[in-house]
Amino acid sequence: IFFPSLNHAVELNKQISCKLQLTNKTDKQVAFKVKTTSPKKYCVRPNNGIVAPRSTADVVVTMQAQREAPPDMQCKDKSLVQSAIVAKEIVPKEVTGDMFTKESGNVVDEVKLKVVYLTPSTQSEGFEDGSAVSLNYQEPFALISKLMEEKNSAVELNNKLRQELVSVF
Numbered sequence: 001i002f003f004p005s006l007n008h009a010v011e012l013n014k015q016i017s018c019k020l021q022l023t024n025k026t027d028k029q030v031a032f033k034v035k036t037t038s039p040k041k042y043c044v045r046p047n048n049g050i051v052a053p054r055s056t057a058d059v060v061v062t063m064q065a066q067r068e069a070p071p072d073m074q075c076k077d078k079s080l081v082q083s084a085i086v087a088k089e090i091v092p093k094e095v096t097g098d099m100f101t102k103e104s105g106n107v108v109d110e111v112k113l114k115v116v117y118l119t120p121s122t123q124s125e126g127f128e129d130g131s132a133v134s135l136n137y138q139e140p141f142a143l144i145s146k147l148m149e150e151k152n153s154a155v156e157l158n159n160k161l162r163q164e165l166v167s168v169f
Contacts, residue, residue: 013065020059020081024051028085031095034059035080042077049092051083063115070117077115084108 024030033048043062051057061079084099084106100108 012069013067015062015065017060017062020061022051022057022059022081022083024053024055024057026085027053029053029088029090030083031086031090031099032057032059033082033095033097033100034061035082036061036077037079038077040064042079044079046092048095048097050086050090050095073117075115075117079113079115081111081113082108083111 022032030051031048032051034044035047036042036044041064043064045060045062047059049057049059082100084104086095086099086106098104099106102108
């Protein structure tokens, strides 16, 4: 389960929501927990749960209404998505923070997400392949989707190359 960043368009006096889609590509059940460095500023629903094998789960992160624009549109807020393979008998209401500690015996995967503020005006982001994606307050999900696809492709290629390397030796 992974994400490049949380993109929030900043509009004063308005709550802003960002949907994250957690994808479980394994044949095992995965529990997740989302933490934030600013819990009073962001509401995460659900903040924990289960992603069934070969399926997805949606998480909505809502930034509370801001009274003033942040200086230089910079943000140091982060979120942490923790995931761990759990027994198939576990149901979402049984997911606890204890499942994501070293003492639990679970292998815990952690992904840190940086919050990125966007302005309603259109901005352009370039990619290594020369393509560009136009961003504005309605399009951050398109960028997240594109980046997730690129990362998935890179991970799949890496795994394939590792398997080929192992089979050669």
